[in-house]
Structures are given as C-alpha cells and as structure tokens.
Amino acid sequence: MPVTDLVNGVLSGKRRELARLISLIENDDGDASEALSQLYKHTGKAHIIGVTGPPGSGKSSLVTKLTAEFRKRKNTIGIVCVDPSSPFTGGAFLGDRIRMQEHYLDNEVYVRSMGTRGHLGGLARATSGAVRAIDAFGKDIIFVETVGAGQSEVEVIDIAHTVIVTDVPGSGDDIQAIKAGIMEIADIFVVNKMDISGADKKVTEINTMLDLDPREKAWRPPVMLTNSRSGEGVSELADKILEHLQFLNESGQMEQKGLKRSRDELYELMRYKLTQDLYQKLEGKPEYEAAIKKIAARKEDPYSLAERLIAEFLFSESR
C-alpha cells in the first residue's frame, strides 16, 4: 500500500490501515518512518497513560476497567500491551486479549498487542511508534501496558504522561521490585486488592516508602485502592488520572516533558540511524571480517580498530 494511502487511512480512522502501519513499524519497514514523519504534525493530542507493575498485579484487568470507565465518559481509547518474546525462538504469547474481551466490539477502542522482540526496558522497540500512530488515529487516551517483569521497566516514562504502578497485597518480593526500580517512576500507585486481604497494609507500606523519599516533589503520588474485578475504586482512579494531567499542564511539567521527550527521541533516532548505517556498511565486508580475525588472534586490539573502522566506514565520503 502506498504511504499516502496509509497516512490518509489512519487520519480518516480506518482500523485496517492503522493495523498495517503498526505492523510496518514493528518490522522496521522504511515506509513506516515515512508515514510517521507525515503523521507527526497530527500527534500530541492523546493523554498517554503507562501501566506497569509486577506480574499478576492485575495490569490488564485494570486497563480493561479503566477503559470501561473512560468510555462511559465518552473518551475514545487505544491500548498497546507488550508481552515478552522468547529469547530462544523469538515467538511470543500475546495473551491480554482475553481480558479485553468486553471491548472487542467497541469501535472506539483499539487494542494492539506486541512482543518485545528482544528489546529490554519493558516495552517493544515499536511501542513508541505505535502509540504515535494511535495518537494520529485520534484516540483520546492511550494505555501502554508494559511486560511486567519487574525491575527495569522504566522506559515507559519516556512515552507516558502519567505512569500508574500497580501492585497487589501479598508477597514481600513485590515491594522489593518496586524499591529497586519502578518506585521512582510512579505518578499514581494502585493497590489492586481483588479478593485478597492485606490491601491496607500494602497502602501503608508504599506511603512509608514515599515518606522516605528526600526529594521535594510538587506532586506526591497518591496510593489508590481498586478492585479490578468488581470495578470498585476505578472511577476514583480515573478522576485522579485526570487530576494528574491537569497538574502537568498547570505546573508546566507537560511542556518540560515534551522538550525532554523531543531531545531524547531525536538523539535516539540519530543514534539508531547511525548504528543501522554502520551495520549495513560493515556486514560482510572483507575488511571487517579480517579485523575480527586479527583481534581474536591478538594481532590487533579492538580499541584502535573500532576507531579506525568508524572513521573509515561511517565518515568516509568514498564509501
């Protein structure tokens, strides 16, 4: 499909075209960046909400309930759920569909699952592009649900305006996970109590940890209680999410986030382009293969060869 058709399709709300575009982004197709660059001026309108937390803490159920809540408020919704790809086969189960069932037939809800395809940090490499495509598609709110493996899933702050960290009462390991990494990124904590007791204790634990944080903060992350099965507490959570958005706008943090995001993204794209470029130029070149052999044989050292090859392949006009 020509890029202009793709772009027009997305802008006129065609799900098929949106799905195709996201597939192209996932496959790192050249047309994808072309389309995204044309769509860029139509983005920046959606409120992007990241949802992260340990496995089994009810992320998908919570997103499902929040979707229902925001649908009641007449918002349109996009959802991107990320699941881990197997490092051995590259395959993945993208399972969250099962929980999202009640929204299957709602045209105003778009759900897309993706495998990490080897990317670390809790998201897939294509997540950011997919979110942007859905933004251009016109959804008001976009949920990004991370893998949920725990500690290192901080990448979601680069994409999301509001980050929700979920947790369940119970095992102490969870709290360790939070301490170790995702504590700092939360704008809102959600303790998903379901049928399990001990929820209040968990709330106290998190609040205690927040008290220990020495940094001055204009927004202290609230700790909310929900039951993502019955839907209890979900409406209050939705209010709190909107409150956070308002805070971002009024405090000027939204603008700062936007600048930081643009800086990071520009740098990241340049870096990625360069490495791609380098890879393509080196791959299969006899000089490259010979260099590797020399290093292994201790005839040359990798430090100086790296410098030399970069100069030669990346910055030499003749290549």
Add this chain to the structure above:
Amino acid sequence: MRDDSKLRDSTKKWEDETVAKTIKRFPEREESFKTISGLPLKRLYTPSDLKDLNYEKDLGFPGQYPFTRGVQPTGYRGRFWTMRQYSGFATARETNQRFHFLLEQGQTGLSIAFDLPTQIGYDSDDQLAQGEVGKVGVAIDTLADMEVLFEGIPLDKVSTSMTINAPASVLLAMYIVVAEKQGVSMDKLRGTIQNDILKEYVARGTYIFPPTPSMRLITDIFKFCSQNMPLWNTISISGYHIREAGSTAVQEVAFTLADGIAYVQAAIDVGLDIDEFASRLSFFFGSHSDFLEEISKFRAARRLWARIMRERFKAKDDNSCKMRFHTQTAGCTLTAQQPDNNVVRVALQALQAVLGGTQSLHTNSRDEALSLPTEESVQIALRTQQIIAHESGVGDTVDPLAGSFYIESLTNAIEAKAMEYIQKIDDMGGASVAIERGFIQREIHDAAYQFQKSVDETKRIVVGVNKFTVEEEPQFDYLRVNPKAEKEQLTELKKIRTKRDDNQVKHALKVLRDAAESDTNLMPSIIEAVKVYATLGEICGVLREIFGEYRAPDIL
C-alpha cells in the same frame, strides 16, 4: 514388615545372571519404561515392593474403610455397574426417542448431554446460541422441553445423570417439577447432577459466574438436597475433563480430589455437618489407555479420598468416606483414523474401569472423533459393556487384581504423588486459589503439550495415527444432527413465550432476584420460576446481573 533380605538377594541374582544374559542377546525395547503418565516402571515387582503394605490398614475389605477394594461388599456379584450411555442431541423430542431406544437395549440409567447454550445459560434464541442449538446435546429452554424429554419414562424407575454445571440448579428444578407432574415426589428421585464448577474453570469451559457465587449455588444445592432428596447425588466431582484436557493420571486424581476438598470445605463453612452431605458426593473419572495404571488409579483415588474424609474432615460415618464414581472411556484416545480400532480401545478401557471398581460406566462409540455417534455405534459400545459383564467373568469375584505386586505398588505410588500435589495446592490456599493463579491449568497444559510432542516424535505410538497407517476413504456415514432442529426449537420456544403468563414469570424472577441478593437458599425460588415457564436464559440472566460473569485468566 518382614525381613526380605533373602528375596532381595535372589532377585539380585536373577538380575545379574538370568536377565543380564538375555539382555545381552536380546536388548529390551527401551532403556527405561514409564507409564503413559510418566511414572517409572521396574522390570519386575516382587513381595519386596510391598513389604510395608499393611493389609488391614491399606487395603481392608470391600465395603469397608479405606475402600481400596471397592465400596460394595459383594462387588459386582450382587448387581453389575450401571451401564449409562451419555446421550442427547437436537430437540427434546429426538432425544426422548434415543432414550427409549437405549432403555429397550438394556441400558440401566439415563445420562443427558445438553447443548452448549443450555450449559452456559443461554436460550436457544440468544444471539450467542446461533449454530449451537442441539449440536452437542439436547436443547432445553423451559420446563416444556423437559416434559417432552421424559415423556413415557417413569422417573421413580430410572436414575438420571445430568451433565450440567453452572445452571445445575435450574435443570435440577425442572427435573423435580417434571417428576412432581408424574406424581413422583422428589425424595424418591435417583440420579446425579454434575454441578462441578471448579473443573469448568480448569478444563471444560462452561462456566458462567465467578467462583464465589458459583460455590454458593453449589452449597445451596447440597443443603436443599440433604433435606429433600436423600437419594440424589448432589455433585459429580470430575476428573474426566481434567484428563481429557491432557493431564496425567496422578494429576487427574490430585486435582479432582483437591476440588472435592474445596467443595467439602465450602459446605462446612456454610454450616453443614460433614456426615449430613458427604455420602451424596460422587465422582467421575476417565479411563485412559494405560491398562494397569488406570486400574491402580481408581483404587488409589478411592483410598486417598477415604483417608482425606476421615483424617482431615473427621467424618464419622463410613458412608461419608466412600468414593463412588462414574467412569467414561477416554474420548481423547479415540482416533479419527481407522475408527473401527476404537472399538478395541474402548473395550480395554471399559475392562479397566470394571477391574477398578466403577459404579457406572459410559463406553464411547467408535465414531466420536468424527461426530456424534450413530445408533449402530452406540449399540456396539453398550454391547461391549454387556460382554464384559456377562461373558468375561471379571465381575464374579471382588477386586480380583488386589495383591498383585505391581498393582499395589502403583496404587501406592499414585496415592503418594497425588498427595504431594494436594499438599502444594493446600499451601497455595486451596483449589480455588490454585485455579485463580493458573497453577492447575498450566500443569495440565504442560502435560498435554509434552504428550502431543511425544506422539509427533513417535516416541509414543498411536496405532493408525503415527504408525500402522493406511490410506483410507473418508467416512461419510455418521450422525447428522437434524438441521431443522434449531428452527424447530426456536418455534417451540416462541410458542411457550406467548402462551405463558408473563406476570407470573415477572413475579417469580423478582422473588429469585431478592433471594440472590440475600443469602436465602436459591433452590425454592428457582423451582417456582421453572414452574411458571420462566426460561433457562431468563433465570440465569437474573443471576448474571447479580453475580457477574467469570472471565478466564490468560493461561497458555
């Protein structure tokens, strides 16, 4: 315990000399042998393997605790097992005809298959029922269908088993009312409702409500029946579907009994006395392909349940400790290839169940990997049971395989391994929690996947599928559900909807709603609703609104 050092020495000698010599010339087929469930097998079992077995404590006598040798003192010498073929398709009218046919053929109990909309609490005219009406069983929307289903069948003379779970109360209520109209009071009714919701979450998939209200529906039935229906089996705690979903024999025993424990605990928690309801609990197992393992499985399950009831739940009455069970030969072992071979598989599996002491038996028909069975196939399946009963002689002495070194060793092993699982499930907080976390589903799924791979890699032979295959013509002679059945059912339902008194229905549903919102027993108000021809879908609809619907966690 006796000293078996002499025997061990001679066994060693036999292995070192006689066996070693033979193996040198004729190596064994495999390096190590395992049962189909993966339990390791020795070359030979001897009295050494049973040196810790205490006859009185571990086996005892038939009809006595711990019931290892069966729940009937005289085994099948008094009466054979109940030959009960599961059937039902299309409309109540057609199923009624099949029932009459089966009873004429000498079947001794009825077993009803319901179609999926009925099992999930939807009326035939529901949008979700499209294409499913009357397909895997009979469609029941209102009492009127149930009246037709049992036309000409005196309900005080037959025992009826109903494979119904989430809406079990509704179908039981309809049965009670049909009997009442025949002049049979409910205290005379004999039969079983499956009513086992936990295994629906795990393996069979026809759940409606979340666990908590589902358990309430079940304990309401326990309570109602303990007061009104002394001969009725209030639940059939089912391992069959767990096995069909791919579990091992040990998992089948463990997960079924863990479910059983959850039901017993739930009943105790609502104030029932164990000896008031436990004797009406019944069980349902599969009979898979490993002949001796299956026989041992039945015996192990019986002993383990008896011990759980006595030691854990302190049941005083021996009847509370009796595991009575129905068996069905394993549908998943039937092959679509060379389907006549299935007759032989079913015969072996049926024999296992009888040697394991089953109370009733369904034998599958040869064509069930392809479609619902034809009348001719059903007849062969029933004849298989009759041949075992009347010709083979296996029912003439009680528990004939007891004392076999192998059978008793395997019985011990299955009991011990099942107990390990139950312990693990207890540690998680019981069967409901283990299901919620997906533990049980994952264990079953892993076993199923491993099994399929071993077949694909021909490590395990399935005759006619991955070995001894032939080119065959596709089979075209099988039962087609009357394509008009769906339409006929819709017409009938429409008629009832116009004929009945809508005000009465509205009122009955209001009473039901109030009961559901309080903790009043639901059975009486469901019976009243059924009487005024409220539909199954309406009754379940009210409960859906109040209880909510269950969504399965994503377990792959």
Add this chain to the structure above:
Amino acid sequence: MSSSKKIRVLVAKPGLDGHDRGAKIVARALRDAGMEVIYTGLRQTPEMVVSAALDEGVHCIGLSILSGAHNALFPKIMELLKEEGIDDVLVVGGGIIPEDDISELKKAGISAIFGPGTPLDEIVEYIKANVKL
C-alpha cells in the same frame, strides 16, 4: 539488529465449546516455531474474531471448534473478513469437523482443515508456507 518480520497468528475459539486443549497446544507450537500468537480465549462470536484480527494486523487466523457449529460460524467469519477488506489473511481451522463439510468450508475460503491426529509440525509448516507477510 534489524528486527525481522514475524508471523502473527490469532488463535481463536469461536462458538461456545470449552475444549481448548487443541487450540492451546497449537498456540504453543506456533510460538515455539517463532511466531507471535494472540489467543482470544473461549466463546468468541465471528464479530469478535474479526475485530481482533483487524486490530492486531495478523497474517493468519487459526479457528478451533468442537461443538459442530463450524458450518454456521466459519463462513460467517470469512464474510466479515471480506467486509473489512482483510480477506488476504490465511485462515485455517481444526477440531471435530466431518469430512464432507470440508469442501464447503474450503469454498467459503478456509485454506485448510486440520483434524484430530494432525502432527503439530504439519500445521506449523503449512502456515509458514502459505502465509502472506
């Protein structure tokens, strides 16, 4: 470095039957063969299956049904795929499906039906060979 194209498959259970042993085993085999597998869970209407396939941009849909409702549901799914303009998706089916229903289903656009006893590899290979990426 460059992420290669991945086959994305929707494994769906239309109809009301709860026998998902086959669907789940196939889902796992496809994942182990390196595909991205989206499993819908039980009780999917044709509309739900097609809506999921559309959003997820899958290349293949695997339908499993054991209730006998395939003649009603499979063609309906094909029809909806066409309406949405994604009938280039490879659709395969499995379950208890009588031999003489198969030709009708194929006419409706189902590419292959895998009955009981089909080796997993055969399904994997078929999808790999026939899917349009």
